[in-house]
Amino acid sequence: MAERPYIVGNWKMFGTRAMLSEARAIDRAAQRYMKVEVAVAPPYTLIHAVHREAEQIGVGAQDCHPGAEGPHTGDINAAMVADAGAKFVIVGHSERRQDHGETNELINAKIDSAIEAGLRVILCCGESLETRDAGDAEAFVLGQIKSALGSFEDPAERLTIAYEPIWAIGTGRTATSADIEAMHKAIRGLLDETYGPDASADVRILYGGSVKPGNAKEILSLPEVGGALVGGASLSAESFLGIVVAASETEDA
Numbered sequence: 001m002a003e004r005p006y007i008v009g010n011w012k013m014f015g016t017r018a019m020l021s022e023a024r025a026i027d028r029a030a031q032r033y034m035k036v037e038v039a040v041a042p043p044y045t046l047i048h049a050v051h052r053e054a055e056q057i058g059v060g061a062q063d064c065h066p067g068a069e070g071p072h073t074g075d076i077n078a079a080m081v082a083d084a085g086a087k088f089v090i091v092g093h094s095e096r097r098q099d100h101g102e103t104n105e106l107i108n109a110k111i112d113s114a115i116e117a118g119l120r121v122i123l124c125c126g127e128s129l130e131t132r133d134a135g136d137a138e139a140f141v142l143g144q145i146k147s148a149l150g151s152f153e154d155p156a157e158r159l160t161i162a163y164e165p166i167w168a169i170g171t172g173r174t175a176t177s178a179d180i181e182a183m184h185k186a187i188r189g190l191l192d193e194t195y196g197p198d199a200s201a202d203v204r205i206l207y208g209g210s211v212k213p214g215n216a217k218e219i220l221s222l223p224e225v226g227g228a229l230v231g232g233a234s235l236s237a238e239s240f241l242g243i244v245v246a247a248s249e250t251e252d253a
């Protein structure tokens, strides 16, 4: 399994400059938990400011346009977020798939552009409750990953997968440990098959969906769970750091 647990805060469409004090608090405290890799993805408007605050934590973007510079009003591309200080980009979040109709093909193009810009990629995947209830969750999630990755190479350096069942995001519901374990194992199997076990071993598979200080240790201790993508609980330094502490107490840390 790959190196340190990876705890990533996804601030979504939350945060003005008033949030910089939270970023500072997260960064300073993260320096006490060096066995955990900590990062946040603020809205575009705060990337540069958080980057300037950050001595320890990584800073990333929540999305990017797949194209080069051009006439795309309101869009921001991978080179631009890298220039602002982002080191990674989240792609394929279910909220973008839902709100903006993003397809796996588009997500694949975003991954290519992110790699071209020198960014690491966190690829999100996850099924709806209907898909899970129909017994199709695993096939659906593996299908999402396969088509979004396309001919992606060099996974160890660049790739993180985040498994986030849609019905667990922002709802207070988490998947059962057995469900998380089974899906992470299936994703690992796909990565092994695609890249070979050596290269795949360095790709962390995060879990996301209502992770909080109270449930983090149990989730983070599951086999093949290499960290967490955290939405709501990343908006306050106190709750986010509770998850970082839990990660530091797991055996792999």
Ligand code: PEP
Residues within 6 Å of the ligand: 010, 164, 168, 169, 170, 171, 208, 209, 210, 211, 229, 230, 231, 232, 233
């Ligand atoms: C997310 O949006 O990536 C997420 C996991 O959100 P939450 O932690 O709020 O469920």
